[in-house]
Amino acid sequence: MKFFIKNYGCQMNLYDSSRMTDVLCMSGYELVQDICDAEIAIFNTCSIREKANEKLFSDLGRAKSRKFAAHQDGKKFLIIVTGCVAQAHAQELQRRASYVDIILGPQDIHGIADCIHNITADGNVDESTFNNNCITVQTNLNANNKFAHLPDNFFRRGVSEFLTIQEGCNNFCSYCCVPHTRGREYSRDVEDVLAEARRLTAMGVKEIVLLGQNVNSYAGQGPDAKIWNLARLLYTIAELNGLVRMRYTTSNPKDVTAELAKVHREVPILAPSVHLPAQSGSDRILARMNRRYSVDDYYRCVDVLMENRPDMVLTSDFIVGFPGETDDDFEKTMRFVEKIKFANAYSFKYSPRANTAAAKMDDQIPESVKSERLKALQRVLLEHQKQFNKNSVGKTVQVLFVKEGNHKNQSVGRSEYSQAVSVCDNSIGVGDLCNVKIVKTVSHSVIGMVV
Numbered sequence: 001m002k003f004f005i006k007n008y009g010c011q012m013n014l015y016d017s018s019r020m021t022d023v024l025c026m027s028g029y030e031l032v033q034d035i036c037d038a039e040i041a042i043f044n045t046c047s048i049r050e051k052a053n054e055k056l057f058s059d060l061g062r063a064k065s066r067k068f069a070a071h072q073d074g075k076k077f078l079i080i081v082t083g084c085v086a087q088a089h090a091q092e093l094q095r096r097a098s099y100v101d102i103i104l105g106p107q108d109i110h111g112i113a114d115c116i117h118n119i120t121a122d123g124n125v126d127e128s129t130f131n132n133n134c135i136t137v138q139t140n141l142n143a144n145n146k147f148a149h150l151p152d153n154f155f156r157r158g159v160s161e162f163l164t165i166q167e168g169c170n171n172f173c174s175y176c177c178v179p180h181t182r183g184r185e186y187s188r189d190v191e192d193v194l195a196e197a198r199r200l201t202a203m204g205v206k207e208i209v210l211l212g213q214n215v216n217s218y219a220g221q222g223p224d225a226k227i228w229n230l231a232r233l234l235y236t237i238a239e240l241n242g243l244v245r246m247r248y249t250t251s252n253p254k255d256v257t258a259e260l261a262k263v264h265r266e267v268p269i270l271a272p273s274v275h276l277p278a279q280s281g282s283d284r285i286l287a288r289m290n291r292r293y294s295v296d297d298y299y300r301c302v303d304v305l306m307e308n309r310p311d312m313v314l315t316s317d318f319i320v321g322f323p324g325e326t327d328d329d330f331e332k333t334m335r336f337v338e339k340i341k342f343a344n345a346y347s348f349k350y351s352p353r354a355n356t357a358a359a360k361m362d363d364q365i366p367e368s369v370k371s372e373r374l375k376a377l378q379r380v381l382l383e384h385q386k387q388f389n390k391n392s393v394g395k396t397v398q399v400l401f402v403k404e405g406n407h408k409n410q411s412v413g414r415s416e417y418s419q420a421v422s423v424c425d426n427s428i429g430v431g432d433l434c435n436v437k438i439v440k441t442v443s444h445s446v447i448g449m450v451v
């Protein structure tokens with residue numbers, strides 16, 4: 001059978017989608033890029049904001065019509081929902097989309113081939129199989145089991161690949177649903193991570209991006225029976241043959257240490273670019289968010305990273321309109337971003353999530369105020385991103401090319417500062433790491449020439 005996967009949300013979902021592809025291809029299923037060619041549609045979902053939730057239901061509506069048409073022709077068409085919406089809203093899914101066949105939480109994806117087999121083994125296609133009322137629902141939050149049962153073999157890998165080293169979170173920031181959708185913090189054993197990293201580099205992967213919801217609180221069991229932190233893991237992975245670049249994401253300011261910052265000074269292939277979500281520039285709001293660091297703590301993180309790597313580049317995330325946020329709190333956020341000038345940052349309106357403390361808070365902010373503040377913040381953040389790219393014109397950066405561009409001889413890649421860079425040069429290609437002189441900026445990226 002042919003399967004199609006649509007991915008929503010974060011890098012960890014992208015990692016899970018590639019692992020589901022490994023599981024299915026190893027079981028004889030064929031990956032197709034267009035749902036029109038598929039017999040199985042998989043939606044790997046994100047529940048971080050209401051908008052992401054609703055996007056899924058409109059896609060499911062379209063898949064339902066495909067399923068109906070297939071059934072008219074006596075053919076099977078399976079609809080599968082995985083990821084954070086499956087974990088957090090399985091009952092709502094069963095109520096609103098009873099034509100969905102399988103619902104799997106993020107830590108049940110290793111069983112996807114077995115679930116499909118159980119449904120299709122009888123090859124029976126009749127009315128009863130149209131409205132399956134979600135025959136299979138698995139939402140067991142057990143990361144250990146997941147990683148123990150994912151296959152060693154990979155279907156296909158590119159130049160730059162994600163590698164999840166930690167999943168779940170114990171922080172319970174008051175706005176966040178992740179502890180409910182990905183469970184408690186789980187760090188994979190060091191040997192397990194190293195084995196996967198070796199398999200990736202053996203397949204020609206040149207850049208590995210280590211993933212965790214709270215990656216810098218990684219605490220994995222080492223082969224020496226000791227607990228290894230992220231710093232120690234990075235030193236070890238950096239020794240792998242063929243690896244030319246490493247990154248890690250997403251970090252939490254409260255877990256930035258001098259030891260981790262020192263790795264940036266001592267390990268040249270560790271990119272001098274850290275994604276460090278601040279969320280707000282107001283201590284009062286950070287406390288209501290239960291972020292457990294202050295604005296001054298954040299500045300100290302920046303200092304220790306810059307001391308070790310003066311060319312370090314920071315990117316971040318912000319939430320505006322958090323319950324209780326006053327004009328003064330918002331002004332503090334604006335002054336905060338003006339002081340740091342992030343190379344890039346993502347910003348969103350606060351979106352109440354089920355089972356989170358903030359959703360029950362008083363002082364919810366009107367949508368119009370949220371929109372106003374978001375517009376003002378995004379204007380400044382975009383200005384800083386453009387200025388960062390403008391300041392890099394004339395400089396030489398190291399670019400790892402990861403794909404071909406749309407134009408003749410064009411290659412696209414990322415600099416060590418996470419900038420999107422494109423060059424037109426027929427002497428280089430995908431997988432090359434080159435020195436590139438930045439010659440000009442375009443919207444959110446830069447253009448360069450190989451030197």
Ligand code: SF4
Nearest residue numbers: 169171172173176178
């Ligand atoms: S640190 Fe906070 S925002 Fe990040 S995943 Fe954990 S609970 Fe969510």
